[in-house]
Amino acid sequence: MSAQIVPDYEAQLNAILDRCHSASLDARIPDAGELPEGYTGTLGNFPVYFPDEIAHAAGLLPVNILGGGNKLEMKHADARMGSFVCSICRSTTELGLNGTLAGLTGFVTHPICDAAKHLAGIWSRNLPDQMAEILYLPQNPNSPGAARYVAAEYQRLRAELARKVGHPISDAAIRSSIRLYNKKRRLMRELYQIRRDEPWKLSCSESYLLVRAGTRIPCEEHVELLEQALPAIRQRHVAAQDKPRVIFVGGFCEQPPLEMLETIDDACFVVDDDLLIGQRWFTEDVPEDVGDPVWALAESYIERSHASPVQHDERKPKGDYLMAMLRDGKADAAILTAAKFCEPGLDEQLFWSKDLDAAGVQYLVLEFEEKMTSFEQMAMQVETFAESLLFALA
Numbered sequence: 209m210s211a212q213i214v215p216d217y218e219a220q221l222n223a224i225l226d227r228c229h230s231a232s233l234d235a236r237i238p239d240a241g242e243l244p245e246g247y248t249g250t251l252g253n254f255p256v257y258f259p260d261e262i263a264h265a266a267g268l269l270p271v272n273i274l275g276g277g278n279k280l281e282m283k284h285a286d287a288r289m290g291s292f293v294c295s296i297c298r299s300t301t302e303l304g305l306n307g308t309l310a311g312l313t314g315f316v317t318h319p320i321c322d323a324a325k326h327l328a329g330i331w332s333r334n335l336p337d338q339m340a341e342i343l344y345l346p347q348n349p350n351s352p353g354a355a356r357y358v359a360a361e362y363q364r365l366r367a368e369l370a371r372k373v374g375h376p377i378s379d380a381a382i383r384s385s386i387r388l389y390n391k392k393r394r395l396m397r398e399l400y401q402i403r404r405d406e407p408w409k410l411s412c413s414e415s416y417l418l419v420r421a422g423t424r425i426p427c428e429e430h431v432e433l434l435e436q437a438l439p440a441i442r443q444r445h446v447a448a449q450d451k452p453r454v455i456f457v458g459g460f461c462e463q464p465p466l467e468m469l470e471t472i473d474d475a476c477f478v479v480d481d482d483l484l485i486g487q488r489w490f491t492e493d494v495p496e497d498v499g500d501p502v503w504a505l506a507e508s509y510i511e512r513s514h515a516s517p518v519q520h521d522e523r524k525p526k527g528d529y530l531m532a533m534l535r536d537g538k539a540d541a542a543i544l545t546a547a548k549f550c551e552p553g554l555d556e557q558l559f560w561s562k563d564l565d566a567a568g569v570q571y572l573v574l575e576f577e578e579k580m581t582s583f584e585q586m587a588m589q590v591e592t593f594a595e596s597l598l599f600a601l602a
């Protein structure tokens with residue numbers, strides 16, 4: 209009888225996490241020659257949400273531009289932006305000006321806040337060779353014409369991209385991209401379900417790396433990585449630890465440094481978060497086999513999307529989705545964060561804290577900046593918070 213080969217799941221998972229880590233740190237844009245088959249260029253897009261499927265169907269690799277992290281030296285951008293502008297806008301501009309994003313075919317931003325809206329203007333003035341566009345997503349998603357408006361904007365983007373790549377973007381190509389991105393989003397939903405059910409098997413920082421890799425690598429490769437990672441995570445044997453269950457909110461646009469997430473992981477099980485929520489925007493699959501795939505994307509944006517501080521939908525009251533995250537993750541408490549100078553994030557924090565006070569839920573407020581490098585003080589705050597929660601729960 210031949211011996212059965214037992215896969216080394218932990219080694220497999222570590223290799224995937226390493227791949228995701230290096231993909232996440234690499235801000236460089238691949239040259240046309242380095243792109244995988246089927247891609248002819250790259251389309252940069254700013255958080256929070258972007259319809260990747262339209263770029264993918266055009267043969268452009270969608271790259272979510274998430275700023276420069278805490279290793280970037282600022283040399284040019286500060287002269288072009290006020291010091292009161294959030295870090296992701298400044299560091300993204302720096303990456304444009306220092307040549308790191310020179311390979312982009314174009315860059316699309318959204319009017320999620322004044323800072324993001326004006327980024328397209330700064331881009332087109334300083335990088336005139338690149339296509340710079342604002343994709344106008346609706347300020348009022350509750351208007352009866354909202355889905356029609358989004359569909360018209362998506363068709364405008366489709367026409368601009370078709371002009372840029374020199375060929376039409378067919379409905380069939382968009383349908384096929386929707387199928388692929390639905391698969392990726394299903395896998396990410398599974399990832400988050402593991403976090404809610406068995407948070408000891410996957411830390412917040414590991415889950416973050418697995419999702420963040422998808423902001424840069426082709427969707428085809430990301431799907432493969434997630435398909436390999438999920439069974440490996442389920443097989444993980446991790447000793448039980450005495451940590452409180454918390455949710456983390458405030459990471460929807462500018463991203464906190466990885467070290468900050470690791471600091472929180474050390475003291476708490478983070479059972480849910482809103483990190484990179486644009487990558488996981490839809491709560492259900494986008495309809496795949498429909499006559500008009502652009503309408504399917506637009507209608508899903510309005511009808512089947514997560515809540516976020518940059519979408520002002522009356523059907524998603526601010527406190528409600530926070531309470532749903534707490535309830536679904538059986539969380540004991542919340543960590544409320546906001547990026548420095550982020551108006552939508554700071555506004556939301558006020559509503560969140562009011563609702564948590566009313567519900568008697570404990571929370572810790574933290575501010576972050578992508579360029580932070582020191583975490584000792586934050587570690588002390590988080591440890592003290594976790595200890596007080598454990599004491600209260602005992």
Ligand code: SF4
Pocket residue numbers: 294295296297320321322323324461462518547549550551552553
């Ligand atoms: S971090 Fe906040 S202020 Fe900055 S671009 Fe994003 S939403 Fe706007």
